[in-house]
Amino acid sequence: MNNIRPSAADYLKHAKYFIHILFSFTMLAARRGPISLLRDMRRYPWLFILLRAPLLMGRLAAGRTGLYREANELLISFIVKQMIDVLVRTLKRDDTFILHQEMVPPEISTAMGLSVWPAELLSILLPLLDSHAAEAYIDRSENEGIPPDICSHVKMTLGIVLSGEMPPASVIVSSNLPCDGNMTGYEITRRKNNAKIFRLDIPFNFYNNRAVEYFAGELKRMIAWLEENTPGRMDWERLRQICEERNRMAEKEIELWEMISARPAPMAAEPVYLGHLWAFNADPGNPAATRFFHRIADMTRRNLESGVRAVPNERFRAVLWNPPLLHFSELFRWAEEAYGITLVIDSMTYNSQPLIDTSTPDTMLRDLGKIIMQGPMARHTRGPAENYIDDIFRIYHRFNLDMVWVAGHIGCKNTMALNQMLREACREKGVPLLIIEYDLSDQRICSHEGIIRQIDHFMQNVMKVNRNGEDPPDPRRGREGKDFTTIHYAYRSEE
Amino acid sequence: MNKYAGISLFDDLLAEPLNRLVEQAMDEGRVPVGYTCSYVPETLLSAGKLFPVRLRAPGIAGTELADTYMSNVICSYTKSLLEFALGGAYDRLGGVVFTANCDHMRRLMDNLEYLRKPAFSHTLDVPHKRGGPALEWFTEELKMLADKMSGHFGVSASGADLAAAIRSRNAFADAIRAIGDLRKQEPPLITGGEFHRVMIASLVSPKDLLLPLVEDFHRKAVERGGVGPYRARIMVAGGELDDLSFIDVIESQGGLVVADRFCTGSLPALDPVSETGDPLRAIAQHTLGKVLCPRMMEEFDEREEAIRKTAHEYSADGVIVQAIKFCDTWGVEGSTLTSALRSAGVPVLRLEREYRHGSEGQLRTRVQAFIESMGK
Numbered sequence: 001m002n003n004i005r006p007s008a009a010d011y012l013k014h015a016k017y018f019i020h021i022l023f024s025f026t027m028l029a030a031r032r033g034p035i036s037l038l039r040d041m042r043r044y045p046w047l048f049i050l051l052r053a054p055l056l057m058g059r060l061a062a063g064r065t066g067l068y069r070e071a072n073e074l075l076i077s078f079i080v081k082q083m084i085d086v087l088v089r090t091l092k093r094d095d096t097f098i099l100h101q102e103m104v105p106p107e108i109s110t111a112m113g114l115s116v117w118p119a120e121l122l123s124i125l126l127p128l129l130d131s132h133a134a135e136a137y138i139d140r141s142e143n144e145g146i147p148p149d150i151c152s153h154v155k156m157t158l159g160i161v162l163s164g165e166m167p168p169a170s171v172i173v174s175s176n177l178p179c180d181g182n183m184t185g186y187e188i189t190r191r192k193n194n195a196k197i198f199r200l201d202i203p204f205n206f207y208n209n210r211a212v213e214y215f216a217g218e219l220k221r222m223i224a225w226l227e228e229n230t231p232g233r234m235d236w237e238r239l240r241q242i243c244e245e246r247n248r249m250a251e252k253e254i255e256l257w258e259m260i261s262a263r264p265a266p267m268a269a270e271p272v273y274l275g276h277l278w279a280f281n282a283d284p285g286n287p288a289a290t291r292f293f294h295r296i297a298d299m300t301r302r303n304l305e306s307g308v309r310a311v312p313n314e315r316f317r318a319v320l321w322n323p324p325l326l327h328f329s330e331l332f333r334w335a336e337e338a339y340g341i342t343l344v345i346d347s348m349t350y351n352s353q354p355l356i357d358t359s360t361p362d363t364m365l366r367d368l369g370k371i372i373m374q375g376p377m378a379r380h381t382r383g384p385a386e387n388y389i390d391d392i393f394r395i396y397h398r399f400n401l402d403m404v405w406v407a408g409h410i411g412c413k414n415t416m417a418l419n420q421m422l423r424e425a426c427r428e429k430g431v432p433l434l435i436i437e438y439d440l441s442d443q444r445i446c447s448h449e450g451i452i453r454q455i456d457h458f459m460q461n462v463m464k465v466n467r468n469g470e471d472p473p474d475p476r477r478g479r480e481g482k483d484f485t486t487i488h489y490a491y492r493s494e495e
Numbered sequence: 496m497n498k499y500a501g502i503s504l505f506d507d508l509l510a511e512p513l514n515r516l517v518e519q520a521m522d523e524g525r526v527p528v529g530y531t532c533s534y535v536p537e538t539l540l541s542a543g544k545l546f547p548v549r550l551r552a553p554g555i556a557g558t559e560l561a562d563t564y565m566s567n568v569i570c571s572y573t574k575s576l577l578e579f580a581l582g583g584a585y586d587r588l589g590g591v592v593f594t595a596n597c598d599h600m601r602r603l604m605d606n607l608e609y610l611r612k613p614a615f616s617h618t619l620d621v622p623h624k625r626g627g628p629a630l631e632w633f634t635e636e637l638k639m640l641a642d643k644m645s646g647h648f649g650v651s652a653s654g655a656d657l658a659a660a661i662r663s664r665n666a667f668a669d670a671i672r673a674i675g676d677l678r679k680q681e682p683p684l685i686t687g688g689e690f691h692r693v694m695i696a697s698l699v700s701p702k703d704l705l706l707p708l709v710e711d712f713h714r715k716a717v718e719r720g721g722v723g724p725y726r727a728r729i730m731v732a733g734g735e736l737d738d739l740s741f742i743d744v745i746e747s748q749g750g751l752v753v754a755d756r757f758c759t760g761s762l763p764a765l766d767p768v769s770e771t772g773d774p775l776r777a778i779a780q781h782t783l784g785k786v787l788c789p790r791m792m793e794e795f796d797e798r799e800e801a802i803r804k805t806a807h808e809y810s811a812d813g814v815i816v817q818a819i820k821f822c823d824t825w826g827v828e829g830s831t832l833t834s835a836l837r838s839a840g841v842p843v844l845r846l847e848r849e850y851r852h853g854s855e856g857q858l859r860t861r862v863q864a865f866i867e868s869m870g871k
Contacts, residue, residue, distance in 0.1 A: 144830060145829065145830030145833065145834075145845075146826070146827060146830055147820075147821075147826040147827075147829075147847070149568055149820070149821050149826070150823060150826055150827060154827075174792075176623040176792060179598055179823065180597050180598050180790065180823035180824045180827075181823040181826070181827055183623070183792060183824075184789050184823060184824050184826075184827035184828055185827050186792075187795045187827075187828065187831055188827070188830070188831055191831065199623070199624060199792040199793055201622050201623045201624050201629065201792070203620050203622075203632070204595035204601070204618065204620040205595075205618075205620055210635070214628065214632055217628055218628075221628070381598070382595075384601075384604075384605055384618075385602075385605035385606075385609065410568060411568075413566070413568050413569055413598055413599065413602075413821065413823065414598040414601075414602065416565075416566035416568055416569065417564070417565040417566055417569050417598075417599070417602035417603075417605070417606065418602065418605065419566065420563055420564040420565075420566075420606075421564070421605070421606065421609055
């Protein structure tokens with residue numbers, strides 16, 4: 001059990017970031033105006049869920065201390081501030097507003113002066129804030145005839161669209177990534193919005209020049225199409241600035257990766273994976289995102305130099321494969337406390353092609369294309385199985401890990417069909433593997449208790465340890481004897 | 496309905512993954528090449544001594560091994576193929592050509608290559624859209640496959656040889672289409688079950704050896720003069736369907752299947768390939784030009800319109816949209832398509848099914864109710 005308690009300084013910092021978050025909310029009210037904001041809140045009920053961000057910060061900070069704790073607080077306040085900026089642009093809904101699929105990074109559209117709303121943003125953010133947030137939207141999708149076996153992330157996004165709670169767009173850009181369900185679902189979004197749509201076609205085998213050129217051509221066709229259908233005009237100098245800013249952020253992230261390769265890790269979990277998920281997908285090229293990574297890298301370095309562990313009782317180092325367990329945001333904090341497991345990195349973060357050559361428009365498009373094709377998730381859901389399996393072992397060795405956790409999202413058929421190959425490969429290489437069977441957004445499929453039980457079984461039977469010497473382990477009990485599996489219900493009732 | 500007695504010849508051809516005509520061709524030194532998707536151009540696999548065989552798993556009883564590798568949330572067509580492959584059912588094929596068409600098909604290819612390692616295998620990267628650049632890309636893809644086959648099998652899959660294969664393919668497609676057109680008549684001269692036996696047999700047999708049977712069937716169907724009473728004319732649309740008992744059950748309830756727009760069906764698969772210009776480009780154009788599968792991102796409106804037009808052309812009273820459970824593309828598209836067709840006044844029944852025949856009682860009930868809902 002982690003016996004370190006937060007210091008007075010920790011609490012003071014927590015108060016500081018809490019005030020930052022409140023300030024961001026106040027800015028939303030000020031920039032939208034109270035009447036408009038009230039109308040927005042009536043039209044988009046999910047805005048109420050965003051107000052729970054301080055509770056998420058509290059959940060991630062609890063049981064952590066020092067710079068690791070502060071990095072988590074910084075992360076949530078950063079996400080809230082950036083989200084408010086995106087929201088203000090989105091809620092205005094002028095003619096520069098366009099809807100992007102999550103796998104279409106926004107650098108190009110932003111350089112064209114367009115205001116981008118990533119359609120799947122809410123489906124990531126809301127379950128993190130409220131573990132039940134997805135359920136009504138998933139039900140809405142299924143009631144409209146979407147089969148229950150389709151990925152719940154896709155169903156949630158479609159549920160938001162079908163409920164009329166997605167900000168309406170007349171222009172959409174989507175792609176054939178990351179899976180068939182998501183790709184096909186965009187027809188529903190298009191029809192609901194009566195929108196014009198451009199769909200990017202990403203080849204199956206993309207580690208070759210032919211695919212890079214084809215996809216760069218797709219990006220050029222997308223630019224021409226956007227110029228024809230929106231007021232946006234391509235500003236190559238602006239794109240160069242965005243790409244260079246993105247490169248600076250990526251360089252900081254590479255530094256961060258180098259530092260967290262050390263054992264014990266000076267930084268871990270949410271600041272690494274959630275920071276990447278937001279900064280690189282929702283807002284790349286924004287100086288604020290680069291500053292965030294500077295600060296995270298700086299905190300990590302200070303911990304490294306002073307020999308401070310992020311997780312004081314680090315015993316095991318893990319990678320998480322597949323998207324993080326959205327509705328169970330406290331999982332890694334629990335794993336730290338219960339078993340000393342440090343989540344060092346995840347598959348959505350590690351990018352093998354992070355930097356962009358900004359010398360000409362063509363080099364920028366080619367490298368942005370590579371980032372899309374070879375980026376996290378994309379390279380695992382397109383291409384042959386080795387893209388998925390070899391990457392796991394590459395990361396396992398690079399980050400000096402002890403185990404691989406796969407978030408076995410029941411709706412991700414693409415990866416479910418590789419799990420046995422992965423099991424056999426891990427067995428052959430002696431790599432401990434846990435495949436958590438659950439649903440990404442819907443905890444009615446597998447409860448938090450069920451997830452914890454799977455981890456307990458793995459730790460006891462494969463890693464041969466009990467929860468920090470406690471014997472026998474009680475799958476329902478977390479730190480200080482709290483019934484961990486009901487914590488989220490407690491938050492809900494407090495609200 | 497009256498059934499043509501000679502149809503059992505076609506049933507025999509469909510009872511095994513590699514039928515007696517395939518064996519006969521192999522005895523003559525020809526090489527069968529398996530494929531898994533209607534976006535693999537059969538014509539290209541007909542070069543020289545090669546001939547195409549669509550992979551099926553007739554009579555599959557369970558997919559226990561495939562479930563282990565591909566999980567229980569994957570389409571049962573792909574799992575059935577893996578199960579059969581693990582049992583050695585396709586070992587005598589010269590090779591297999593896959594497409595990266597959908598998530599399930601791609602993972603079938605991954606697992607098959609991991610577990611069975613076919614002597615020759617290739618994955619065609621079919622673009623998800625049409626237009627000039629996609630056509631160029633796919634023509635290059637076909638060229639790479641042709642070159643690989645030439646190297647491996649020693650056949651010529653280009654130029655005059657390929658042009659001849661196109662002509663031969665078109666002639667055979669004409670023969671099948673002529674039979675399919677018999678469904679347009681009132682009353683139709685053949686049942687849907689009969690036609691699709693012929694159609695599926697044409698996908699799993701060497702076409703030259705099958706042609707005499709096809710011509711004989713055509714002649715006798717015309718002589719027979721009608722299939723007898725039925726309640727409604729039905730069109731079947733959707734994904735992979737090579738289980739004829741599904742159509743038989745629909746017809747057993749009086750729903751005569753007069754038109755099709757599904758993966759293994761005749762429309763638009765039998766449209767001619769252009770016989771002028773570069774043969775590879777003509778094949779690419781034909782393949783990408785088919786308005787058929789929701790894996791093509793930009794064609795929803797065309798697919799919906801094609802179904803409506805086909806239903807009108809064949810005087811179908813209603814449309815059954817069927818898909819194998821867990822199919823993501825048809826699963827999502829099915830909801831939009833059903834609404835769009837209903838909005839256009841077309842009666843629609845949406846059915847989810849497994850690859851292997853089952854749940855017959857439920858299917859009968861749904862079809863009965865559908866026919867009754869149309870007032871037939």
